Amino acid sequence: MESGLSARGLGFSRAGRPVFSGIDFKLGPGELLQVTGANGSGKTSLLRVLSGLLPPEEGELRWHDRPVRSGESGYLQSMAYVGHTDGIDPDLSATENLQFAMRVAGDTPSVERIEAALASLGMAKAMHAPVRTLSQGQRRRVALARLALLPRALWLLDEPLTSLDGHAGECFREQLDAHLRAGGIAVVATHQPLAARGRALNLGG
Numbered sequence: 760m761e762s763g764l765s766a767r768g769l770g771f772s773r774a775g776r777p778v779f780s781g782i783d784f785k786l787g788p789g790e791l792l793q794v795t796g797a798n799g800s801g802k803t804s805l806l807r808v809l810s811g812l813l814p815p816e817e818g819e820l821r822w823h824d825r826p827v828r829s830g831e832s833g834y835l836q837s838m839a840y841v842g843h844t845d846g847i848d849p850d851l852s853a854t855e856n857l858q859f860a861m862r863v864a865g866d867t868p869s870v871e872r873i874e875a876a877l878a879s880l881g882m883a884k885a886m887h888a889p890v891r892t893l894s895q896g897q898r899r900r901v902a903l904a905r906l907a908l909l910p911r912a913l914w915l916l917d918e919p920l921t922s923l924d925g926h927a928g929e930c931f932r933e934q935l936d937a938h939l940r941a942g943g944i945a946v947v948a949t950h951q952p953l954a955a956r957g958r959a960l961n962l963g964g
């Protein structure tokens with residue numbers, strides 16, 4: 760059995776216009792795919808298709824050699840998706856959001872672990888304020904803390920460096936390296952190259 764994520768001939772359209780087609784790749788443990796391309800070239804659409812949020816119109820996506828079906832719980836539990844909106848409740852604090860995320864994942868929330876994850880991302884002073892009062896970069900840090908707290912084999916990240924300052928960007932690069940070293944897989948849409956290793960997919964545009 761092949762382990763990992765593979766795409767064969769993936770294609771997707773929006774409003775009847777092709778966004779991408781013929782996407783092929785195979786990613787095994789420890790591998791990174793960086794997706795680049797101009798604004799509107801289809802990076803977000805591709806990540807949504809990979810997450811199962813949108814079904815591909817052509818081709819096939821496989822996880823551990825089985826077809827990915829939209830909403831399938833085994834796949835959803837293997838994957839972490841961080842999109843533009845970060846998936847964070849604005850009325851809860853960073854700590855409360857992470858407690859909730861851990862409960863949903865079937866994990867027992869540990870306030871110590873949550874606070875340590877937030878502190879390591881420079882959020883020690885902002886962890887109890889409602890998220891709606893935080894800056895964009897601070898919200899993104901909360902989403903990155905969630906990645907650290909919920910171990911997932913596959914990361915699908917849409918421009919994770921957006922709004923992050925230099926220090927937080929460096930923390931994220933270290934977090935991604937550790938994930939890959941531990942045998943994780945990542946697909947990252949980015950305008951800023953992340954690391955020397957890893958494969959690249961340019962959607963043109």
Ligand SMILES: Nc1ncnc2c1ncn2[C@@H]1O[C@H](COP(=O)(O)OP(=O)(O)OP(=O)(O)O)[C@@H](O)[C@H]1O
Pocket residue numbers: 773774778796797798799800801802803804805
């Ligand atoms: N909800 C939607 N309905 C119709 N068309 C859409 C929708 N979302 C995106 N599109 C179109 O799909 C194409 C690809 O958009 P997408 O957001 O995937 O690109 P992107 O590469 O992620 O862009 P950016 O770098 O600006 O984030 C664009 O032409 C866009 O106009």
